[in-house]
Amino acid sequence: MHINDIDLNLLRLFDAIYRARSVSRAADLLGLSQPAASQGLARLRLLLGDALFVRSAGRMAPTPRADRLAHAVQSAIATLESALNENTRFDPATVRMDLRLHLSDIGEARFLPQLMRALRQETPGVRVHSRALPHEEIALALDSGTLDFAIGFLPSVHDTQRHALLDDRYIVLVRRDHPLVVPLAGPRDRPVAGTAAFQADLDALEYVAVRTHSDTIRILQLLRLEDRVRLTASHFMALPPIVRTTDLAVIMPLDIAQGFAASGDYALVQPQMPLQDFTVSLHWSRRFERDPALHWMRQRVVRLFDRRQTGDGPPQAD
Numbered sequence: 423m424h425i426n427d428i429d430l431n432l433l434r435l436f437d438a439i440y441r442a443r444s445v446s447r448a449a450d451l452l453g454l455s456q457p458a459a460s461q462g463l464a465r466l467r468l469l470l471g472d473a474l475f476v477r478s479a480g481r482m483a484p485t486p487r488a489d490r491l492a493h494a495v496q497s498a499i500a501t502l503e504s505a506l507n508e509n510t511r512f513d514p515a516t517v518r519m520d521l522r523l524h525l526s527d528i529g530e531a532r533f534l535p536q537l538m539r540a541l542r543q544e545t546p547g548v549r550v551h552s553r554a555l556p557h558e559e560i561a562l563a564l565d566s567g568t569l570d571f572a573i574g575f576l577p578s579v580h581d582t583q584r585h586a587l588l589d590d591r592y593i594v595l596v597r598r599d600h601p602l603v604v605p606l607a608g609p610r611d612r613p614v615a616g617t618a619a620f621q622a623d624l625d626a627l628e629y630v631a632v633r634t635h636s637d638t639i640r641i642l643q644l645l646r647l648e649d650r651v652r653l654t655a656s657h658f659m660a661l662p663p664i665v666r667t668t669d670l671a672v673i674m675p676l677d678i679a680q681g682f683a684a685s686g687d688y689a690l691v692q693p694q695m696p697l698q699d700f701t702v703s704l705h706w707s708r709r710f711e712r713d714p715a716l717h718w719m720r721q722r723v724v725r726l727f728d729r730r731q732t733g734d735g736p737p738q739a740d
Contacts, residue, residue, distance in 0.1 A: 437492070444482055518548070588730065
């Protein structure tokens with residue numbers, strides 16, 4: 423077969439189906455109708471003399487020929503995109519663009535205020551769109567260009583470029599005058615650090631679970647405390663008023679909890695727990711690594727939030 427025999431758009435379709443494992447999702451990513459995508463796949467199958475994808479367990483599974491072809495196609499597309507964008511002039515002060523981020527609710531609280539202040543000063547023409555995608559969709563969204571960056575603790579997200587920003591740990595947040603904390607409390611203006619005495623009382627607490635942060639639920643499961651859950655909520659940011667006015671406890675990242683504790687209404691306790699330490703990273707796609715605007719944005723995010731680069735360790739409770 424000669425390169426002149428094939429429409430390069432069919433290779434983009436092949437790449438999208440390979441990544442999405444779905445013709446309909448590939449069509450959405452490329453702005454095609456499903457019949458047009460199906461017809462394109464049929465043409466490609468005929469040209470290459472291979473089925474390329476077969477339906478298996480509700481997904482389009484690649485054939486061995488498709489697996490061998492995929493790396494070459496992805497590399498070629500990335501090379502072309504890099505070459506086309508290589509000489510594009512990028513001026514932060516005059517650029518007009520949309521920056522699309524994956525952030526959880528606590529990620530928005532942690533990163534957006536500082537990021538928006540910086541962008542307002544340096545790139546006033548940038549509009550930021552933040553949303554939380556299911557983790558299994560993030561890599562595909564980055565590769566397809568529907569998402570520019572993902573920031574968070576995303577251990578199930580694979581095949582992306584990443585840069586570790588900061589180390590954090592899960593702690594227990596309770597109200598300041600919680601009956602299990604008062605005997606341990608120090609000065610009223612300081613959060614309470616965890617002690618062995620509190621560790622023995624973990625099974626006496628009642629908890630709020632957050633369904634969008636599965637690791638906190640997993641911690642409760644490993645501690646065999648699922649039966650102590652009295653409320654299941656969707657987001658962390660709704661919890662401070664609940665914790666402040668009840669005896670409920672919540673397992674959450676220390677970096678965010680310290681902001682709540684600064685008001686004096688909460689206590690932070692650091693008992694030993696499984697899965698306690700984690701790393702927050704910036705994720706992006708290799709396909710758009712050399713895009714001038716995204717390259718500048720990536721460097722800006724790293725400069726703003728890379729605690730490892732500045733030598734700052736994990737946050738510490740007072």
